[in-house]
Amino acid sequence: MKKIVSILILLLSISAFSQDPVFQKSYANAEEEAIKITNSYDLELSLTEKQELIFQQKVEEFLIRKSKIEDGFSGKKKLDLLYQMQQEETAEMNDILTRPQLVVYKKIKPSIQPLETVEKK
Secondary structure, three states: OOOHHHHHHHHHHHHHOOOOOOHHHOOHHHHHHHHHHHHHHHHHHOOOHHHHHHHHHHHHHHHHHHHHHHHOOOOHHHHHHHHHHHHHHHHOOOOOOEEEEEEEHHHHHHHHOOOOOOOOO
């Protein structure tokens, strides 16, 4: 009985400490691009070291999600998903940035991370 309980605890702890599935499949240039984007924002936002690290990780996570959307969808569906993803990214930045930084972030985001457009035929 003790062995079974021990094995169950071991298996549960392994699954609890496993990596985030978003980061398991690494995209080659996501980290480099996240650093460039973070540096662009840092010029305007004056991020602290802690904020910069968390901000960069969050940007990288959303770049990976963006890449998956671009690979799997096209047309209006793709744009809808990208728009929704950008809204989620902005909402999550609310936890990282101060209120004045968030105001500036929302203002400069379209110039640093523009959203694609679709032309009507």
